[in-house]
Amino acid sequence: MKRRLIICADRSFPRGDAGANRILFMAKALQETGWDVFVISIGRNEEKYYDSSRGCYVYEGVKYKNIDVSSNRFFRMIQHNFLDGKNAVKMMQSLNISSDDVIMLYSSLYSFSSAVISFANSTKCKVACDIVEWHQPFQFKGGERGLRYKAYKKFFEELVPKTKNVIVISECLDRYFSSVGCHSTVIPIYVDTDNRKPWHREIDSRHLNLIYPGNPYRKDDLLSMLQAIEMLDDVEKEYVRFHLTGVSKSLLYSSVPGNERLLDVLVDRGTVLIHSWMEYDELLKLYQKIDFALLARPVNKVTEANFPSKVPELMSKGIPVITNRVGDIVQYLDDGEDAILYDEPTAEACKKAIQRAIGLANEERIGLSKKAYENAELKFNYHLCSGKLDGFFSEMR
Template identity: 35%
Template structure:
């Protein structure tokens, strides 16, 4: 009988957001090592779904939608998860990986699954936000609940899988065993599409995280470019709506109208449409301030897009620029996240000769497949979980 690992999360599986991608590739890495993996997430609809995808059984618990998602999650999600685990006749020799910040999940597992073998529960952490990221700062209920989970519940089981060195260091100081697991990709997935056009350099930003990413400054940078620069520059932003973009720009929202020939706000895109945009993109533009939040995170969009030959143009912050990327070899790394710094980085990118750009694109693919392929991580991860 195969050993079973249950991954418990608040994200929809197998796709939905960056969390979904991280969890699904984690699951694939464990399937590769011969485990039976059941990943239980949270549906965005009122229907429970069950499907087996590439060897991973993905279960999404229905949402009632009678309450806001976060309130329902903090109050009820833990009980729903325990009920689902019982449906699969969870045994004391099974393993659990807890991913997410709902206090009800950690409390319910602690109280209702305390008969599991010692060392069979691992927490997984991918963020370390501060009070500044919350609406009401230090008195925000979501911040207080998250802080309780982060400081009290996650260290309880003494085993933590973390996405960054910064998080690993913190939980090591909390007397936990830690395992560093960056975002992963499927290097075996066939990447093919239309040949990229070299008439304009196509930049992409795929995300809408105004907490981590300096989206305003990336947009302000467009205005700082010369007419000649903009004539060979296209910038596509996905997941961010035009309404939100205008709100972010404030009195400078005229940028969206004045430079509409090179600035394209797509909003949410179907997965296939997004992948088609990847095929014709040259660069990922990603500006981030340096703070606890960004140092502790590792954007999955970096290895994901590198796998498609998209060259990261990004601020120096976190593990990906410290440990994986190489300036002017497979990426362009710049200091800070100001609009001037973004504009300078864009100018550097569009000035790179075609032959050099093709070489950098190939190096980005090689880097992604050498360091982030899920098949390289399964053995080490499973040894940590079983230890």
């Protein structure tokens, strides 16, 4: 058995978002090489996962315990900004952390991270940060002058490099942290393809069904996607169905400021369908008839550094993506085989990519779906990162 590794995260585990999935799959990958992994996270504990023999919660073989959170919004904000880090330290102390242990920090919050790193230094155990974003001022209220951005900048540029050990999600981030003297390794998004259902695809010959899941606010370019669809001719618009899932209309409005009318027009004519809330089973049924995910992204430091979790997740369900070339994700995709790629981050280029999809015969759409499903296992199965993660933590400074 190798040493114990504590993953300390300021988010809900084992379910909640892409971050929770990343933590789960990294933990399982490390367990395969003998690491004793324990996750400390933030959120409500579910009693059905409690293992009395181990004195902790266990999900898919991964041991964890959540720091309980207040249901009161005001007190939760106080916890988040001032207490979560201290509570994480208390939990690590209860685990009798020593210099033989390793800590992996998953957070971009300065207060949480500084508390965990200070504790790691006091116990002389090695600590590494997992960095999945390079946030920019335009993503924060107040921009460069805002307190939240200033705190994030201090975390990113001062706190993280002091650990000397960084896992990053992209080559863009790897270049930066290598340039400031860090030991770093690239671990993109991975998924679990072991227990998924066999590939199956329903073709709707009357429509080309596209999907964008989640909230595009200040990261993906929803406006270009809508403009591209609006630029199609009437026959093409009648053929296309663009499904937006998981967010309210008001949040979609905030993603296209000044262009709310465009969204309304496309919704009114039935080209865009908004599914604000869906039960998971309903979402899976919708996935069965989706031909492509549509993902237009601006070209900036945020998208160059990020690795969109939507793409591997949807590919594992047999849904190829239409996207522009930005960031590491395109290195994992093959145009015309398991994706449709385009170059310029413009509505015109996006429109032409959609027209390529419209022009495909049913057999070709089925072929791309099957290849996306197969390549998800070949390119994104979490087992692929076991050796790399093991090597990184074994060679920490």
